[in-house]
Each structure stands twice: as structure tokens, then as C-alpha cells.
Amino acid sequence: MEFHDGILRLYRNPVVLPNRWIFPSHLTTNPEHKEAAIAFNQCTTAVGLLGPMARKLLSGIPAVIDVLSLKVGKRRVPTIVIPPLDDGNPPHVVLRVNLPSTGENWIIDTTGGQYGFREVLLPYHRYISDNECMMVCPPSPCPMTETESLDLISNIPFLISNKEQQVDQMLERQAHILFAAFVKASVDKDILKGSTAVVKDSTERFASG
Known part of the structure; x- marks a missing residue:
């Protein structure tokens, strides 16, 4: 990987089949x-994993969670991969959380780092305005299970047309199933209750597995 002329370039070897590794520390400081680099092209995966967990965390709170597909007009740090992925240049996918009781709308974007975005949680209108986003299709329902997005991808021919994509999907499914089991065993709505210190301790324990 290299950063040049304001663009972060990620180089891949299309001959090597995908795998999952700890990020190589020598690539960048x-x-x-x-x-x-970690977030690049991972927005659909993130939404697939976060959607069911968000439902669990917000259980008991009137909320509507849906998925937005966006074209991002203002990329603070554009990231590209060389050679390009054969993925049809998909839109950026985020979660929108609407709280009818207060009229609040929030965006959860855990993979915005690929565009140089720093905030994960932002008010809807600010996110859309600041990043010059355009919705490319109507909102869709939040995934009900951690593997729902993979089930959809498996029915899109150009996303599973070669060995690299097929292996990647197999590895993704294994990871999603493990994450689903972890959330089922370790996450409940009480994780966000209590004092700031209690919540901090709970989330740190969750993050450490």
C-alpha cells in the first residue's frame, strides 16, 4: 500500500486466494x-454484522433500523485497490436508526475510514450533507441475521463468478457465524446501562472478546 497524490492505493495479488490475517505492521505506521485498508469494501459485511446486534442493543426502545445505499461525493482520503476488484463498484452501505419518540435520525458508519471519515455515529442530515451523499435506491430493511447479506451475495452471479470470490465468501460466512455466536452469548441491552465507567468497562470487555 502507498499514499500518493492524496490517494491511498492498496495493491493485491489476484493470483493469491483470500485469507484472514493480522494486519501486517510493516505496511504503514x-x-x-x-x-x-481494513475498512475498504467492507461496508456490506459491517452492516450484516452490526444490524442484528443493534436490534439486540435497542430491544425495548422504539426504533426503526434500515440500510442506506449511498454514493459518497466527498471522500477525504480516497482509497482504491489495484488491480480493481470485480465487484461492480457498489455503493457505500450504512445503517440508519430512527427514533420515532424523539424524531431523531442517526447514521452508523463503521467503515467510513476508507474515505477518511472519523466519526462512526452522526446525525443523519449532517452525515449526508458533510459527505455529499446521494441515495442510490430506497432504504432496505436491516438484516435479521448475521449471514443474510451473504445469502443475498450468493445469488448475484458477478460477485461469486471466480475462485477468489468464492473462497472469500466461504471465509466470510465462517467469520459471520462465529460473530453471531459471540453476540448471542455476550451481548444484551444492559451492556450500555450504568455509569460512564461501567459502560466503558462493559464495552472494553466486549471488544476484547
């Missing part, structure tokens, strides 16, 4: 570039 810049934490934002590391985050961008």
Missing part, C-alpha cells in the same frame, strides 16, 4: 491509512 499511519493509523488512518491502516483503518482505511
